[in-house]
Amino acid sequence: MTRRLRPDINRITRRLLASFGMSLLSLLALEGLVRWWGYAEHYIYDPIYMPYPASDDIAYVHTPNLESVRARGEIFIQTDSLGLRADVPGKTYPHKQPGEIRIAIAGDSITFGEGVADVQETYPAVLEKHLAEQTGLPVTVFNFGVSGYSVREMTATLENRMLALEPDLVIMAIVPQDFVLSRTGAVDPTGYVYDPLNGLVKENWRLRKLLQNIRLFYVLRDIGVKLAPSLAQPPLPSVPGSYKYVQNFRDVAEANHIPYLILWLPVLQSDSTFNELVKTQILTDQIHLLDLSHVRHAFTETTFAASAFDGHPSSLVHQQIAAELLGPARAELGLNH
Secondary structure (H helix, E strand, O other), rough: OOHHHHHHHHHHHHHHHHHHHHHHHHHHHHHHHHHHOOOOOOHOOOOOOOOOOOOOOOOEEOOOOOEEEEEOOOOEEEEOOOOEEOOOOOOOOOOOOOOOEEEEOOHHHHHHHOOOHHHOOOOOHHHHHHHHHHHHOOOOEEEEOOOOHHHHHHHHHHHHHHHHHHHOEEEEEHHHHOOOOHHOOOOOOOOEEEOOOHOOOOOOOOHHHHHOOOHHHHHHHHHHOOOOOHHHOOOOOOOOOHHHHHHHHHHHHOOEEEEEEEEOOOOOOOOHHHHHHHHHHHOOOOEEEEEEHHHHOOOOHHHHHHEEEEEOOOOOOOOOOHHHHHHHHHHHHHOOO
16 A cells, blocks of 8 residues: 555655646746836835834835935936935035025925936926026925825925925925825835735735835736725725815914915826815815816826836926926915016
């Protein structure tokens, strides 16, 4: 009996090893195909984040003084001494000079310029250029945009980071997804951010770091999101509780006697019912709103998107945003008289 079982066990073992080998080869082939396809490249980035212990409402910021590091959206970036995206790594800012105009913008990945390779083509930089040309004054627009931020982080950024720069105008730049507070993850010890979509491995940063470099993981993750959209973003059928952060942003600005704007940015797709409910509430509360969602309709899907796999606004859209923001910004600054 024992002699008869031994060949059977050996045969089963060989079959299992062969199946495992074929599965491994298939996964490697799929990984190579995804890399060639380029689908997941806009998700891949270097460890560019760090904690911000000064505020419990700011989970992470960009590490200061970065030079030519890969960020989300297939771009390479520099950061200044404040950790803001900049054209010169480590750029510092002296005390505000007489006559200088300073604008600080809090936002998410759109404001940061995810998918826009040249920082000078992001709408904060274009706004800075145009405003300086029109006024003949020194103008600095501080881009506090960080991928994954919600309205909570934006208001906390105003309170904890913007005010020290003595801004003449502060802007909260939002899209509907920013009202989902759970969209903002946390930073791990290596400088990567984990969010609810990879929260299953949040206790094991080594495993998460491995997954971050496997392109096939992002394809499978996105398939899962399409099959169960609520995993990525809970539905927002009405004015959410997080709306209070828009009110708080206004209140902080007014308490410090700083003009402000709530800037509603264009996106490829959004829930029109939710948009109208929140915008109506903003107007009811007499909060200064500049709605640029209509900019989406000035572009085709191809010209709007930063790339074939990245729906963030392209540099062309950023230029249009800056052009439409210029007049209202001048008005808030009192420059139209």
